[in-house]
Amino acid sequence: MIHEQHFTYRPIGLLRSPYSRRIDAPHQSTVVAGTQSGDFATATLELQDWLDEKTIQDLGGFQRLWLIFAFHLSEGWKSNVKPPRGGPKRGVLATRSPHRPNSIGLSAVELVRVEGKTLHLRGVDLLDGTPILDIKPYVPYADAFPESKAGWIDEMDAKVGRYFAPGPRKPR
Numbered sequence: 001m002i003h004e005q006h007f008t009y010r011p012i013g014l015l016r017s018p019y020s021r022r023i024d025a026p027h028q029s030t031v032v033a034g035t036q037s038g039d040f041a042t043a044t045l046e047l048q049d050w051l052d053e054k055t056i057q058d059l060g061g062f063q064r065l066w067l068i069f070a071f072h073l074s075e076g077w078k079s080n081v082k083p084p085r086g087g088p089k090r091g092v093l094a095t096r097s098p099h100r101p102n103s104i105g106l107s108a109v110e111l112v113r114v115e116g117k118t119l120h121l122r123g124v125d126l127l128d129g130t131p132i133l134d135i136k137p138y139v140p141y142a143d144a145f146p147e148s149k150a151g152w153i154d155e156m157d158a159k160v161g162r163y164f165a166p167g168p169r170k171p172r
Ligand SMILES: C[S@@+](CC[C@H](N)C(=O)[O-])C[C@H]1O[C@@H](n2cnc3c(N)ncnc32)[C@H](O)[C@@H]1O
Pocket: 021, 022, 023, 024, 025, 026, 027, 028, 029, 070, 071, 072, 073, 074, 096, 097, 098, 104, 105, 106, 107, 108, 125, 126, 127, 129, 130, 131
């Protein structure tokens, strides 16, 4: 039965970022108050030995990538979590919390350049050493829906502002 199946993933790379502690990293890669995109933190992602350069052939033309990763430093999960911007607890699957039933994260990051098997990135909310499980190109016509409703997040934005969140205001 499907609910008894377990899946094992082998990281395709490790992310090197300037953030070593959870409190240091932004809550979303592209949402840092007072920061222009050119100032976002830079990071590198080197492909593991078991993957060759052909796997990232043609990636260089994409400006943004989806990183699918393991929240490897999360300690367990909760059904309801308190969002950093305040308000009541929310169902974990209605949030972007790292404390998820399967500790999988998803971030859209900027691809600065490709150098051999190393991707140079900008705008990350991942901790140093985060195992990357997959990379997919960000395709604006398929992936962007800027007018979509965002439920309780829209309500919080209306109350406290989109960029209000405790934590770092500027990457180091
Ligand atoms: C709110 S989550 C959002 C991550 C991703 N953009 C998403 O939506 O899945 C971002 C926070 O996760 C935490 N984090 C990042 N990398 C992590 C890791 N490898 N293990 C545990 N927590 C991590 C940091 O505290 C960061 O501020």
